[in-house]
Amino acid sequence: xHYFPFAPKQSRQATYRALCILCLxxxxxxxxxxxxxxxxxxxxxxxxxxxxxxxxxxGEVLAERGYRGHRTNSPTNIKSASKTIxxxxxxxxxxxxxxSGTDQPIADLIGGxxxxxxxxxxxxxxxxxxxxxxxxxxxxxxxxxxxGWRVRTGYARHWRDRLRLSLARQ
Numbered sequence: 001x002h003y004f005p006f007a008p009k010q011s012r013q014a015t016y017r018a019l020c021i022l023c024l025x026x027x028x029x030x031x032x033x034x035x036x037x038x039x040x041x042x043x044x045x046x047x048x049x050x051x052x053x054x055x056x057x058x059g060e061v062l063a064e065r066g067y068r069g070h071r072t073n074s075p076t077n078i079k080s081a082s083k084t085i086x087x088x089x090x091x092x093x094x095x096x097x098x099x100s101g102t103d104q105p106i107a108d109l110i111g112g113x114x115x116x117x118x119x120x121x122x123x124x125x126x127x128x129x130x131x132x133x134x135x136x137x138x139x140x141x142x143x144x145x146x147x148g149w150r151v152r153t154g155y156a157r158h159w160r161d162r163l164r165l166s167l168a169r170q
Contacts, residue, residue, distance in 0.1 A: 037063050051076050087131055102128030 037055065041063045044053050051070035055063045064072045093099040099109075104127050107118070121136065129135040 034062075041065050083131075083133075090127060090131060099127060102126060102131065106130065 041053060041055070044050055044065075045067050050067055052066045052072045052074075053064065054061060054072055066072050066074075070076065090099060090102070094101055105123060106125050106127060106129075107123050109127075125135045
């Protein structure tokens with residue numbers, strides 16, 4: 001899976017290398033990170049699809065920069081990377097006992113947005129099903145990267161309705 005499917009292969013490789021270096025810097029001793037971080041942040045501008053960059057360690061922001069008119073305090077579409085971030089957040093929520101685990105039904109979490117008499121299959125969808133993209137939700141066909149649903153509010157209701165439609169067709 002590529003996060004930059006339209007970028008030339010060299011650009012993707014450079015992006016991956018830069019991200020790996022940034023990850024290593026986040027775990028390196030602070031003095032080593034300080035020496036190289038500014039140069040890496042400067043060089044990151046060469047990655048044409050990179051809009052913003054924030055490097056943090058132990059909750060402290062070490063560097064942040066927006067490129068080509070983008071700002072670090074504005075939302076940006078991270079597309080497929082959101083799956084990785086959501087997986088990490090779910091892991092944290094499980095660790096902190098906010099969620100019971102990946103086998104927890106989503107009905108427990110968004111019950112108020114469920115229909116009064118939901119399809120029994122909808123009640124079986126779990127957090128793990130959503131994380132592995134095996135919930136029975138249809139893809140937003142005909143929409144570029146799901147643009148139509150991303151601009152909506154009420155995402156839970158939107159995907160609940162999509163799941164109901166998907167189940168109704170089966």
